[in-house]
Amino acid sequence: MIPRGKIDIAYTDIFAGIYYCIADFFKVGRDQKKSENKHEFSCLSVRTGFDLVLSALNFPAGSEILVTDINIPDMFNIIAAHQLIAVPLRVNRQSLNINVQQLAEAITPNTKAILVTHLFGGIMDTDEIIAIAKNNNLTLIEDCAQAYVGDVYKGNSQSDVVMFSFGLIKTNTSLTGAFLRINNDTVYHDVIELSLDYPVQSRIIFFKKLWKVVFMKLLTTKVIYTLFYKICVKKGKDIDQVLSGFTRGFPGQNIIQKIRYRPCVPNLNLLARRLKNFKSDAIDKRKKFATDILKDVLADMQIGNLNKRHSYWVLPIQVNDPDKLINHLRSNGFDATQKASSLIKLASGMIDKNDLLLDNLVYLPMYVNMKNSDRVKLAGLLKDSIML
Numbered sequence: 001m002i003p004r005g006k007i008d009i010a011y012t013d014i015f016a017g018i019y020y021c022i023a024d025f026f027k028v029g030r031d032q033k034k035s036e037n038k039h040e041f042s043c044l045s046v047r048t049g050f051d052l053v054l055s056a057l058n059f060p061a062g063s064e065i066l067v068t069d070i071n072i073p074d075m076f077n078i079i080a081a082h083q084l085i086a087v088p089l090r091v092n093r094q095s096l097n098i099n100v101q102q103l104a105e106a107i108t109p110n111t112k113a114i115l116v117t118h119l120f121g122g123i124m125d126t127d128e129i130i131a132i133a134k135n136n137n138l139t140l141i142e143d144c145a146q147a148y149v150g151d152v153y154k155g156n157s158q159s160d161v162v163m164f165s166f167g168l169i170k171t172n173t174s175l176t177g178a179f180l181r182i183n184n185d186t187v188y189h190d191v192i193e194l195s196l197d198y199p200v201q202s203r204i205i206f207f208k209k210l211w212k213v214v215f216m217k218l219l220t221t222k223v224i225y226t227l228f229y230k231i232c233v234k235k236g237k238d239i240d241q242v243l244s245g246f247t248r249g250f251p252g253q254n255i256i257q258k259i260r261y262r263p264c265v266p267n268l269n270l271l272a273r274r275l276k277n278f279k280s281d282a283i284d285k286r287k288k289f290a291t292d293i294l295k296d297v298l299a300d301m302q303i304g305n306l307n308k309r310h311s312y313w314v315l316p317i318q319v320n321d322p323d324k325l326i327n328h329l330r331s332n333g334f335d336a337t338q339k340a341s342s343l344i345k346l347a348s349g350m351i352d353k354n355d356l357l358l359d360n361l362v363y364l365p366m367y368v369n370m371k372n373s374d375r376v377k378l379a380g381l382l383k384d385s386i387m388l
Contacts, residue, residue, distance in 0.1 A: 001222070001225055001226040001229045001230075001330070001333055001334070001335055002222060002225075002333060002334050002335060002365050002367055002370060002374060002378075003220040003222070003225045003335055003365065003367060004243075004335045004336065004337055004340060004363065004365045004366065004367070005169075005220070005314075005340070005365065005366045005367060006217065006220045006367065006369070007168065007169070007173060007213055007216050007217055007220070008169075008170070008171055008172060008173050008282075009172075009173050009174075009175075009213065009217075009274070011214070011217065013270065013273065013274060013277075014210055014213055014214055014217075016270065016273060017174075017175070017206075017210045017266060017267075017269075017270040018207065018210050018211075020265070020266035020269040020270060021206060021207040021210070021266040023266075024203055024265050024266050025203065039181055039182050039183055039188055040179065040180070040181055040182075041179075041180045041181075041182060041188065041191060041192065041195075042177065042178070042179055042180075042263065042268055042271060042272075043177075043178050043180065043195065043262070043263065044176055044177065044178065044201060044259060044261050044262065044263045044267075045165065045167060045176060045177070045178050045250070045259055046075075046143065046145045046163045046164070046165040046167075046178045047074050047075065047078060047250065047255065047259045048178065048259040048260065048261070049161075049163050049178050049180045049191075050075060050078055050141070050143070050163065051078050051081075051082075051256065051259055051260070052191045052194050052195055053141065053161050053180075053182070053187065053191060054078065054079070054082045054084070055082070055190075055191075055194050056186075056187045056190035056191045056194060057112070057113070057139060057187065059082070059084060059112045059113070061083035061084070062083065062084070062085065062110065063084050063085070063110055063111075063112040064084070064085045064086075064087050064110045064111045064112065065079055065084055065085070065086055065087065065111075065112060065113045065114070065115055066087050066089055066103060066106055066107070066111060066113070066114045066115070066138075067079070067086045067087065067088055067089065067114075067115040067117070067346070068088075068089055068091055068098060068115065068116060068117035068119070068143075069088030069089055069090055069091060069345055069346045069348045070091055070117065070119060070343050070344070070345045070346075070356060070358065071115075071117050071143070071343065071344070072341075072342050072343060072344070073342065073344050074250065074255050074259075075115070075117075075143070076344075076346065077255055078255065078256070079115075081255075081256050084112075085110075086115075086346060087106055087111070088345075088346035088347070088348035089102055089103055089106060089348070090102065090348050090351075090352065090355045090356075091119065091355065091356040092354050092355065092356065093303055093304070093318065093354060093355060093356035093357070094299075094302075094303075094304065094305055094306040094307075094354060095125075095304070095306045095307055096118070096119055096120065096122035096124060096303070096304040096307045096310070096356070097124050097125055097307075098116070098124065098129070100128045100129060100132065103129065103132060104132055107132075107136050107138070111136070111138060112138065112139065113138055113139040113140070113141060114129065114132075114133055114138055114139070114140050114141065115141045115143060116129060116140065116141070116142050116143065116159075117143040117145075117146075118142070118143065118144050118145075118146060118147035119146055119147075119304075119343075119356070120146060120303060120304055120310075120312070120313055120314050120316060121146055121147055121171075121286075121304075121310055121311040121312045121313030121314065122147065122304040122307040122309070122310045122311070123144075123147050123149075123153050123307070123309035123310070123311070124307075126140075126142065126156040126159065127156070130156055130158045130159065134158070139160045139161070139184075140156075140158075140159045140160050140161075141159070141160060141161040141162075141163070142155045142156065142159045142161065142162045142163065143163050144162060144163060144164045144165075145163065145164065145165035145167075145170065145178075146165075146170070146313045146314075147311065147313065148164050148165070148166070148170065148171045148172060149171070149280065149283050149311045150172075150278045150279075150280045150283070151280070152280055152283070152309075152311075153309065154181065155181060157183075158183075159181075159183065160182070160183055160184050160187070161180060161181070161182050161183070161184075161187070162180065162181040162183075163178060163179075163180050164178060164179045164180075165177075165178050166178060166179065166271055166274060168209075168213070168247050169247050170313075171282075171283075171311075171313060172274050172275075172278050172282075173274070174267065174270045174271040174273075174274045175206070175209050175210065175213060175267070175270070176201070176206070176209070176263065176267055177263055177267055177268070177270075177271040179271070179275065195262060196262075198260050198261050198262045199261055199262070200261065200262045200263075200264055201261045201262060201263050201264045201267060202264065203264045203265070203266055206263075206264050206266055206267050207266070212246070216246055216247075225335075229335065239335070239337075240337055240338075240339040244339065244342075283311050285368045286311060286312045286313075286366070286368055287310075287311065287312060289312070289315075289366070289367075289368045289370070289375070290310075290312040290315055292375045292379060293315065293364060293375060293378055293379050293382070294315075294317075294379075294382075295379055296379055296380075296382065296383035296386075297317060297382050297383070297386070298386060300318075301317045301318050301319060301386075302317055302318075303316045303317060303318060303356065303361070312366070313366075314340055314341065314363055314366055315363060315364040315365075315366045316340075316361040316362065316363050316364070317361070317362055317364065317382075318357075318360050318361055318362075319360055319362055319385070320360065322338050322359075322360055322361070322362045325362050325385050326338065326362055328381065328385055329364075329378075329381060329385075332377070332381055334364075334365050334378055334381070335365055336362050336363060336364055336365060337362070337363050338361060338362060338363065339363075341363070343358060344358070345357065345358050364378070364382075365378070
């Protein structure tokens with residue numbers, strides 16, 4: 001069974017993280033250096049950064065934030081925790097952009113900000129959104145948690161806040177951690193001051209997570225994963241639930257309480273190492289893989305096929321019968337799923353035929369080390385499935 005993906009970190013980086021934990025315990029080595037750019041800020045997660053930014057902005061209760069209508073539940077819960085109202089904007093499934101006309105029409109005197117979320121590795125066109133935000137004195141926040149591509153895209157330079165995630169299943173992961181660029185001096189300094197009141201994440205928790213990732217990388221080797229999959233099936237376990245238990249960043253309730261921590265020094269050191277050593281050829285390999293797999297898939301089934309800067313963090317397609325396709329692929333040795341992500345969609349009233357929906361998505365294995373023969377086989381299974 002070919003796994004649905006692999007944790008994007010090398011063993012050398014994992015063991016560097018383990019060394020940082022040991023060095024920090026004995027107080028040897030150097031602490032992580034602060035960024036020389038006064039607008040850059042590292043924190044525990046994008047959730048943490050977003051929560052801090054909203055605290056710094058301190059919008060009146062009942063204010064509205066226009067949001068991409070698809071995101072993880074925690075982001076919407078954070079908005080609600082600040083007594084703000086999320087107003088959803090629909091996403092086009094082919095371009096992965098929001099409709100700027102709908103955006104403009106949704107603005108009211110109560111609107112204070114726009115949260116733009118780049119989905120699935122696609123990078124949204126933001127120039128027109130920036131113009132609308134500036135004309136209406138709105139704060140623009142870019143959520144790039146699924147769209148890290150190194151220096152290729154650092155966010156729109158005119159955005160007020162740009163957020164990148166390096167959580168467990170993200171590109172160039174540091175297991176936990178996020179990186180923000182805040183282009184507003186007042187907001188930046190307020191975020192720093194607010195964060196200093198947070199306790200520091202336990203180094204022991206981070207140390208345990210590093211060893212957990214060693215296990216997860218071993219698990220996603222083809223032979224071991226095949227055995228693991230067969231055991232789950234034999235015991236009647238839901239493979240999606242088992243895997244989500246490994247990868248969920250902040251499980252359970254009380255999200256605000258869980259995210260209000262500063263990352264420990266070993267976490268910051270590993271994040272700095274990952275940022276410094278990232279090579280964009282990893283993104284090129286993903287694009288080549290996606291091209292190989294999707295070559296015979298109808299354009300109408302592809303998600304983001306018109307997005308000119310798609311980096312394919314995940315590889316979803318839209319089908320009429322997701323369960324049938326998943327069973328077909330799994331029976332042929334490819335672990336596809338509907339649950340590669342915890343994304344939800346806010347109800348936004350009228351639905352257009354080109355809107356991005358989640359119910360009929362199937363996430364194909366994003367396994368870039370897949371052999372050419374397996375790529376050909378998977379592409380052929382998808383071509384056949386169109387006729388099923």
